[in-house]
Amino acid sequence: MNFLQxxxxxxxxxxxxxxxxxxxxxxxxEAQDKIYVMKITAPTxxxxxxxxxxxxxxxxxxxxxxxxxxxxxPASQLGAIPRQIEGTQFGSIQxxxxxxxxxxxxxERFEVLGAPGLVSSVAQGQRVxxxxxxxxxxxxxxxxxxxxxxxxxxxxxxxxIAKNPIRHLADFKGKKxxxxxxxxxxxxxxxxxxxxxxxxPGDVMPAIQQGALDGAVAGVELLNGLHFNDAAxxxxxxxxxxxxxxxxxxxxxxDSLPTDLQQIIDRDGASESLAFNPQDVETLNSARKGWLxxxxxxxxxxxxxxxxxxxxxxxVGADVSNNKPALSAAYKLASEAAQRVQ
Numbered sequence: 001m002n003f004l005q006x007x008x009x010x011x012x013x014x015x016x017x018x019x020x021x022x023x024x025x026x027x028x029x030e031a032q033d034k035i036y037v038m039k040i041t042a043p044t045x046x047x048x049x050x051x052x053x054x055x056x057x058x059x060x061x062x063x064x065x066x067x068x069x070x071x072x073x074p075a076s077q078l079g080a081i082p083r084q085i086e087g088t089q090f091g092s093i094q095x096x097x098x099x100x101x102x103x104x105x106x107x108e109r110f111e112v113l114g115a116p117g118l119v120s121s122v123a124q125g126q127r128v129x130x131x132x133x134x135x136x137x138x139x140x141x142x143x144x145x146x147x148x149x150x151x152x153x154x155x156x157x158x159x160x161i162a163k164n165p166i167r168h169l170a171d172f173k174g175k176k177x178x179x180x181x182x183x184x185x186x187x188x189x190x191x192x193x194x195x196x197x198x199x200x201p202g203d204v205m206p207a208i209q210q211g212a213l214d215g216a217v218a219g220v221e222l223l224n225g226l227h228f229n230d231a232a233x234x235x236x237x238x239x240x241x242x243x244x245x246x247x248x249x250x251x252x253x254x255d256s257l258p259t260d261l262q263q264i265i266d267r268d269g270a271s272e273s274l275a276f277n278p279q280d281v282e283t284l285n286s287a288r289k290g291w292l293x294x295x296x297x298x299x300x301x302x303x304x305x306x307x308x309x310x311x312x313x314x315x316v317g318a319d320v321s322n323n324k325p326a327l328s329a330a331y332k333l334a335s336e337a338a339q340r341v342q
Contacts, residue, residue: 048155125154150269162215
């Protein structure tokens, strides 16, 4: 005799039917009550990636009715960038908001938006980040390596901070400069006569202070937010490339979510990428002012020398990707999108 048969005399048929029908409702209610923790990591402080992360955290908590509890960890609190990426792939971190070049170990096409000369202004970069073809490419990278892309946005132009001022194109020669983990950046600064060294942001300031580096490629938002003026005062406004931010969610964690929460993550990641643009422009302007107020200097190369620099760097994207079919196709796609939205 099974369990239900043994209870028939006591419960009656109506009670049994009511009990059975209540089971999925009970299980559904338990699923609705479950809280999912979403740790979001970023390498910056009071700059584009961590500010976007805060917006994303607020949005998913609100739209999930509190079923997702988001925690933001700026300034590489959860480890250096490689550790942040690994943690996201394996699920110990649920979301990483980082410039895409740092994901080149996952897929080299992540670096494509950092190609020199791809965009010439923040507004153009914002339009590139919103281009459907660019979004399809960039957010789809890493899908087979534990990552699920949900957001892409322009952060700021790429500049160069140095302990001794770089006022002329010739001043790049002989400098040892930190770069992002990108072949585009490596080749670009080799052409300018510098020695490029790939390094995470957290290691850069001590390296400059100790003389292991002469300077670094970065954006004013990051440099001002992390108080790099304690190590160097001079930022050359080279604007040779753009710095973007990409929001990658742990696929392992994402796949564990109910469908409605997955949809919220995707929707909020995309909508905040657009809604964030005005705030980021304000942050960039504030960072420039903050740098000057703290006694730093923003240096513009002479117009003719900046034009010469851009000519030197113009072919880097094509040359680096030339013998790599997947990277070449991605560079072509990004270049065409940038031309469309000029």
